[in-house]
Amino acid sequence: MAYRAVIPFKPVDPKTRLSCVLNREERESFARAMLRDVVTAVWSSGGSPIILSTHPCFSCPDAEVVVTAAGLNDALNAFFTQEKEPLCMVMADLPLVTPDALQRVVGTRDDIAMVPGRGGGTNVLYLRDPRRFRADFYGASYLKHLRIAAEFGCSVEVVDSFRLHTDVDEKEDLVELLIHGTGTSREFLESLGFSLVTEHGRVGVERHTHKEAR
């Protein structure tokens, strides 16, 4: 099914909670690698990606890029208001994304499909009529978005996907990427010397590299 996917993206100093293992340049490269995996999966699932970038210093060979100075909610809501066709919002930090998982979302029969992120966030949002919705990110946005959908009288399908549930913010999340990732961002992590390590029956990541991470 053809669809348009808007992907909010922060190219400058992103993913600060990964500062313990990646310096700023590496975090910027890593964020782009994750975006690459998302853009590729969007195309493979029949979507056309539009990147909503917070900074102009960014281009993408195979996606439209729209630069906005507005915050996430304002930027998305400006987008939703003028949109008459169905629209999918996909977060840029979902490197486990697969075309199958996205198709489960955009194939919904409901007015809205949603995938919650870990900790109450909203990772993917499919809006059959974007004018009948209002983005309210930060905090437990998943619960807020359920309420907003109800206010607009929209039916909601919650899509049960760990691949889309797993947003990468912290060092522990890198474990998931090294276990389940198959794309650019996993390769990037491995090129930096990251690998899985098991201690006392629990799995973590370690980094072997000649360059020290700041």
Add this chain to the structure above:
Amino acid sequence: MAYRAVIPFKPVDPKTRLSCVLNREERESFARAMLRDVVTAVWSSGGSPIILSTHPCFSCPDAEVVVTAAGLNDALNAFFTQEKEPLCMVMADLPLVTPDALQRVVGTRDDIAMVPGRGGGTNVLYLRDPRRFRADFYGASYLKHLRIAAEFGCSVEVVDSFRLHTDVDEKEDLVELLIHGTGTSREFLESLGFSLVTEHGRVGVERHTHKEAR
């Protein structure tokens, strides 16, 4: 589809990583509440639960209970070896489980269906022929189980479910239960005074109670 589900369970001093917010008695009650949600979902999805308990001091009104002194792997492998019918193993700490999610697993067309847990564990395992498998839990068991399936020449479907991916081990995991839970274990947490709290845009849990947790 009718199926049998084996659920390993530790009734005595379980979930020690929750000791920061629950005392031992509460942890034992919480583990039983989560087991209740799993048993209910198994029945609702057409399954018959068999609880593999580490201790004899435990009974369940609507499930067969088998007591074993063996460790998890030995206990499961003894089970698998003598089993000629398809069997599903479901961990007891999956309170977000739904009948739909279990049906996606047992409805697989492959020889084996698997749901990875967070951190490389294996949360659900469906074996069409249990004699052609060997449990190897602890550490990155998901990766080990993929290799074991390959050694036995079995095809594997990895079922993409955050509800079955989310095992509850630590305080942060309680956030997921308070957001997405609908059963006994969420009610139990709420009865102890747990609720969601948002600070600096991130969601956690807090506990208001007259009894201090040890």
